[in-house]
Amino acid sequence: MWVSQETMDMKKLMVLAIAALPAAAMADVEIYGKMTGEIARNKTATATYPDNSAGQTAGSFGATTEIDSASGVNSHIGFRGNEALGNGLKAIWQLEQGIDFTDGGSGNTFATRDSFVGLASDDWGSVKLGRISTFQNSNMEYVDPWTYNGNTHVNGSNIFTRTDGRVDSAIRYDSPTLLGGLDFALLYGFSEPGNGQPKQNTFNFGVSYNWDAFTAAYSYLNYQNNNEAETSPALGQRFELMYSEGPLYLAAGYQQTRGYGGNLWPAANPGFDTLGNTNYKTREAELTASYSLGNFTPRLTYAYGWDVDANGSKQSDTGYKQWVVGTDYQISKRTMSYVSYGHVKYGQNVPFYSGSGTDSEYTLGVGVSHSF
Numbered sequence: 559m560w561v562s563q564e565t566m567d568m569k570k571l572m573v574l575a576i577a578a579l580p581a582a583a584m585a586d587v588e589i590y591g592k593m594t595g596e597i598a599r600n601k602t603a604t605a606t607y608p609d610n611s612a613g614q615t616a617g618s619f620g621a622t623t624e625i626d627s628a629s630g631v632n633s634h635i636g637f638r639g640n641e642a643l644g645n646g647l648k649a650i651w652q653l654e655q656g657i658d659f660t661d662g663g664s665g666n667t668f669a670t671r672d673s674f675v676g677l678a679s680d681d682w683g684s685v686k687l688g689r690i691s692t693f694q695n696s697n698m699e700y701v702d703p704w705t706y707n708g709n710t711h712v713n714g715s716n717i718f719t720r721t722d723g724r725v726d727s728a729i730r731y732d733s734p735t736l737l738g739g740l741d742f743a744l745l746y747g748f749s750e751p752g753n754g755q756p757k758q759n760t761f762n763f764g765v766s767y768n769w770d771a772f773t774a775a776y777s778y779l780n781y782q783n784n785n786e787a788e789t790s791p792a793l794g795q796r797f798e799l800m801y802s803e804g805p806l807y808l809a810a811g812y813q814q815t816r817g818y819g820g821n822l823w824p825a826a827n828p829g830f831d832t833l834g835n836t837n838y839k840t841r842e843a844e845l846t847a848s849y850s851l852g853n854f855t856p857r858l859t860y861a862y863g864w865d866v867d868a869n870g871s872k873q874s875d876t877g878y879k880q881w882v883v884g885t886d887y888q889i890s891k892r893t894m895s896y897v898s899y900g901h902v903k904y905g906q907n908v909p910f911y912s913g914s915g916t917d918s919e920y921t922l923g924v925g926v927s928h929s930f
Contacts, residue, residue, distance in 0.1 A: 586639040586640060586641060587637060587638075587639045588637070588638050588639060589635070589636070589637055589930075590635075590636050590637075590638070590929075590930065591633075591634050591635035591636055591657070591929070591930055592632050592633060592634060592927060592928065592929045592930070593627070593633050593657065593659075593927070593928050593930075594627060594632035594633045594705060594925055594926070594927040594928075595625065595626075595627060595659075595925055595926055595927075596625070596626055596627075596705075596706070596707065596923045596924065596925030597623070597624070597625045597923070597924055597925070598623070598624055598625075598626070598707070598711055598713070598921055598922065598923040598924075598925075599621055599622075599623050599921070599922045599923075600621055600622050600623075600624065600710065600711060600919075600920070600921050601621040601622075601918075601919055601920050601921075602710055602711065602712055602919040602920075602921060621920075626658070626707055626710075627657060627658050627659045627707075632705055632927055633656060633657040633658070633659070634654060634655060634656045634657055634671055635654070635655060635657055636652060636653065636654030636655070636671070637652070637653045637654075638650075638651060638652040638653070638654075639651055640678070643677075646679050646680055646681060647677060647678075647679050648677070648678055648679070649675070649676075649677060650674075650675070650676050650677065650678045650684065650686070651674065651675045651676070652672060652673060652674055653668065653669060653673045654669070654670075654671040654672050654673055655667065655668050655669060655670045655671055655673075656670045656671055669688075669689055671689075671724065672688075672689060672690055672691050672696070672724060673688050673689045674686040674687055674688030674689065674690055674730075675687055675688060676688075679734075680734060681734065682734065683731060683732050683733045683734045684731070684732045685729065685730070685731050686728075686729070686730045686732075687728070687729050688728065689724050689725070689726050689728065690724060690725060690728040690729075690730045690745060690747075691722075691723070691724050691725075692722060692723060692724070692725060692745060692760075692762045692764070692777070692779060693743050693745065693762055693763070693764025693775075693777045694719070694721070694722045694764065694775075694777040694779070694796055695722040695723055695724065697741070697743070697764060697766055697775060697777075698722075698764070698766075698775045698777060698796065698798050699715075699719055699722065699798075700773070700775070700798045700799075700800035700809040700811070700846070701715055701718065701719075701798060701809045701810065701811040701844045701845070701846045701859065701861075702714060702715035702718065702719050702844075702846070702859075703807075703809075703846065703848070703857065704857070704859070704882060704884070704898060705886070705894075705896050705898070705925060705927055706898065706900075706921070706923055707923075711900070711921040711923060712880065712882075712900040712901070712902050712919045712920065712921045713882055713884065713898040713899060713900035713921040713922070713923045714859075714882060714898070714900065715844060715846075715859060715861060715880075715882070717842075717861065717863070717878065717880060717902065718811065718813065718842055718844045718861050718880075721779060721794045721813075721815060725745060725747035725760050725762070726747060726749070727747055727748040727749065728745055728746065728747040728748070728760070729745070729746055729747075730743060730744065730745040730746075731743060731744045731745075738769075739767050739768040739769050740765070740766075740767050741765070741766050741767075741768075742763070742764065742765040742766075743762075743763070743764050743765075744762070744763055745760070745761070745762040745763075746759065746760065746761055746762075747759060747760035747761075749782075756782075757782055758781065758782050759782045760779075760780065760781055760782070761779075761780040761782075762777065762778065762779050762780070763777070763778045764776065764777040764778070771801055771802055771803040772799070772800070772801055773799070773800045773802075774797075774798070774799050774800075775797070775798045775799075775800075776795075776796070776797050776798075777794075777795070777796050778793075778794070778795050779793065779794040779795075780792070780793055780794075781793075781817075792815070792816060792817035793814075793815065793816045793817075794813065794814070794815045794816075795813060795814050795815075796811060796812070796813035797811065797812050797813070798810065798811040798812075799811075805849050805850035805851070806848075806849055807846075807847065807848040807849070807850075807857075808846070808847050809845070809846045809847075810843070810844070810845050810846075811843065811844045811845075812841075812842070812843045812844075813841075813842050813843075814839065814840065814841050814842075815839070815840045816837070816838070816839045816840075817837075817838060836868040836869050837868070837869055838866050838867060838868045838869075839866065839867040840863060840864070840866055840867075841863070841864045842861065842862065842863045842864070843861070843862050844859065844860065844861040844862075845859065845860050845861075846858070846859040853887055853888045853889070854885055854886070854887055855885060855886040855887075855888070856884075856885040857882075857883070857884055857885065857886070857898075858881070858882070858883050859880075859881065859882040859883075860879075860880070860881045861878075861879070861880040861881075862877070862878075862879055862880075863877040863878040863879075864877050865877045865905065873907060874905075874907065875905035875906040875907045875908075876905050876907050876908055877904075877905050877908075878902055878903065878904045878905065878908065879902070879903045880900065880901065880902040880903075881900070881901055882898060882899070882900040882901075883898070883899055883900075884896060884897050884898025884899060885897060885898075889926075892928055892929045892930065893926065893927070893928045893929075894926070894927050894928075895924075895925065895926045895927075896923075896924070896925055896926075896927070897923070897924045897925075898921075898922075898923050899920070899921070899922045899923075900919075900920060900921050901918065901919070901920045902918055902919045902920070903918045904917060904918065904919075
């Protein structure tokens with residue numbers, strides 16, 4: 559193939575320009591990420607009830623099959639780096655975004671995941687400013703090691719971890735490791751709309767302790783002015799315990815939430831016929847176990863949500879039961895394949911978008927994931 563002299567000269571200039579970059583500048587920037595592709599068979603609220611305006615009957619759409627990037631949990635690309643400032647102090651930064659390659663990338667934007675700038679020291683810890691994860695999102699979720707699309711699928715613990723996420727306009731402090739295994743973090747997110755609207759700031763405290771094969775963690779989350787009158791906060795507390803020794807992995811979690819309205823579980827109609835316009839409390843527990851056999855890691859998760867308290871009274875048949883079973887197969891150090899099946903059964907008084915209740919969700923997913 560003939561190549562013009564102009565093209566050759568341009569390539570030479572590009573090589574020279576890259577070679578001329580300071581070595582330190584290039585070394586300070588790390589590019590990392592993960593790409594996950596999954597083909598899934600779904601019967602979930604978001605997959606089968608995309609529009610409630612026509613008053614569909616529960617299950618009338620049946621199940622759907624799709625190929626997606628599992629962008630809710632896994633697919634992402636990031637850039638991060640640091641600069642030594644002297645006396646053990648360094649500047650730190652990160653820009654990270656989720657990737658969805660199933661819709662032509664039309665929804666991809668920058669800084670959708672943890673993106674911040676800050677200062678760090680081995681002596682006193684770190685301070686970050688930006689869009690930052692809560693403690694349970696970054697330091698917990700031991701009960702949810704599954705690979706899945708957390709936005710729409712139930713072949714993972716998307717119900718139990720539904721309050722996990724990131725906070726805009728946030729400042730977060732992370733301590734150094736103390737007493738041989740103690741770590742804690744404080745986060746505050748500013749949401750002050752003005753124009754007479756109340757503040758809806760976020761506060762989060764988390765602590766964990768690691769000793770030998772055990773790790774215990776606790777998180778407290780407070781969303782200010784959550785109810786309709788905007789006078790009461792939404793609260794969440796979670797405790798998790800994890801044991802990992804050799805091929806055996808065990809994790810248990812328990813959480814309580816308090817809020818306003820009816821959007822309790824992902825499948826629930828935001829109107830929530832039986833619980834709308836109420837102050838509610840939830841209690842849930844989850845167990846996960848896995849055992850590695852060579853390159854295979856079979857895994858099982860079971861979650862249970864008790865009936866909901868609304869305005870101080872227990873509402874019958876408003877809980878859920880979920881189980882997930884599957885296995886990972888480690889193809890190489892950075893490439894993994896998996897298959898998983900998740901099923902959720904809701905109480906009779908947890909209406910789907912049709913409002914009929916007595917329904918369930920499931921997802922069967924097969925995928926491959928590569929880290930870089």
